[in-house]
Amino acid sequence: MLAEIVENKPINKVLYSLWVKVEEAYKLPLPGQFFLLYIDNVFLGRPLTPVDVSKTHIRFIYIVKGRGTLYLSGLTEGKIRIEGPFGKGIVPEKDKILLIAGGVGIAPLIYLMRFHESKHTDLLYGVKNVSELLSESEYMYYLNNSLIITEDGSKGKKGLVTHYIKEEDYDEFFVCGPLGMLKTIQQMDFKKPVYLFLEDMMGCAQGLCNGCAVKSVNGGYIRTCIKGPVFETREIIL
Amino acid sequence: MNEEVLYSECCGVFFKNPVLLASGTFGLGDLFPDVISSAGGFITKALSLNPIEGNPPPRLYDDRCYLINSVGLENPGVDYFIDNILDKIPEDSNLIVNIVGKTVNEYELVAKKLDGIERISAVEINLSCPNTRREIPARSAQLTEKILSSVRNSINKPIWAKLSPNYVDVFKITQASVKAGADAVVIFNTFYGMAIDVYSKRRILGAGSGGVSSPGFKPFNMYTIYEIKRRFDISVIASGGVRNGRDVLEYIMSGASLVEIGSINLVEPKAVFRILNEILELIKKLNIKNFDEINLED
Ligand SMILES: Cc1cc2nc3c(=O)[nH]c(=O)nc-3n(C[C@H](O)[C@H](O)[C@H](O)COP(=O)(O)OP(=O)(O)OC[C@H]3O[C@@H](n4cnc5c(N)ncnc54)[C@H](O)[C@@H]3O)c2cc1C
């Protein structure tokens, strides 16, 4: 479907906020589901998760990672092709949940918070430096507690998010961030459900090409696009 | 789509239109039944005797004008396909099964398992996958002939030899294919290629290299098809770089009987609908009554 770029601007040193207006009816996504954005200078669609949606608008928060997102960050108006939502979504079911975000990994977790508004939601949010933080006003409304952790101590606690997780306080965990962080959390071997949001490269996103492979604990690879992109940590090998 | 003007024929098999969904770009056939039904035919991902795990990620790299894939022939094996997938594939379109083997014998064994299945219209022999560690069979005329002969001697279905553009004299390979009794050659599978990340000074794809597909290869393929048709009496099926209906007609005018669409499916799974409409519009403009009429002027 075609969408009109309504706003696309930096909101801090690394993050961009993109609002698009969708020109036809589309299926509202569940948390974890994603859209593909077709950007002129690359062939495949680039996956982004919504942070906010309405019947007519979708908002994304993204970082410039490579060629596609760099090009995207330069667009301020015009139309862009968007398809989706793709992937399997996940809605939190337990009472007390902890969201663990690294960097732009906050994006899908902000969208997930809305689906848990009436229950207890805490957030651990880690970035390298205070300049990369998303403003608290973007998400505090949905939360009970949040803890900011910066690697250099420029705001909040100093260090890595993985040092601040208290397993005993929660029923379920939702994690999105860089691969190293996901791996560390996987190794912590929690007894409770831990859902990892993968952000690797996508191909067709619809199960056709086997381009987005992730190792399954049952041997072989599975397709992130249709089996994920959210996996319980015991399902996959990172 | 069922429009008489699009009716096509290849190796004695009827196709309601000349557009096929290329191997590896449309899964095993259990997704998008409406698209498969509309295409002239659907070609499965490569199937092997035993399951193949495939290459480590990342498996794809792209740019504006090309895609590199190194899926590494991941597939659940031919038996799984026959037992669990076959019945889910729409029956109103031709089914072509793409097969691959580690040895000559494996090609033969896989082909034999398919020969008795009535609804399979043809077997496409993948002699050209560039993203495994093994040598591409279609780089050797001898090996090509050996594989195709052994399949030819063990099955009755039409066999299509999918050839490689990589560092070969394709006319020698075509000759070997004709000699072995192949019914058609498919021109071409992907080109060797790799991608580099200048910041980390590393190769990006998990397997190091992969197969490149691109509209930029279309002119080379068209010329190759034209020359093969001039030199040999064999059907040719085109594969490479199709984005729209005009590309399909260009391939047909170059001498192809059928045309595969591959990478475009990854960004537009319903591309076949658009492409068929574009072909129809174009042949109306050109006042073409049926596909047999399409010949190049001298
Ligand atoms: C389901 C899902 C949801 C996502 N949601 C978001 C989101 O909400 N916000 C967000 O910011 N991002 C998100 N991402 C990540 C985002 O899609 C990528 O950052 C984006 O696709 C990168 O595209 P690009 O063209 O800018 O980068 P590219 O130029 O394509 O570069 C990135 C890719 O190139 C290769 N590559 C480049 N450099 C290296 C290197 N140094 N070493 C190894 N390989 C390298 C890798 O294959 C890598 O994936 C999501 C990803 C997925 C799968």
Ligand SMILES: Cc1cc2nc3c(=O)[nH]c(=O)nc-3n(C[C@H](O)[C@H](O)[C@H](O)COP(=O)(O)O)c2cc1C
């Ligand atoms: C992701 C991907 C997977 C592929 N897998 C196979 C395969 O299993 N067997 C095969 O013969 N060709 C395979 N191919 C090659 C295509 O069938 C096709 O010949 C090639 O991509 C050129 O056509 P295109 O330019 O339309 O993509 C694959 C291509 C892609 C992009």
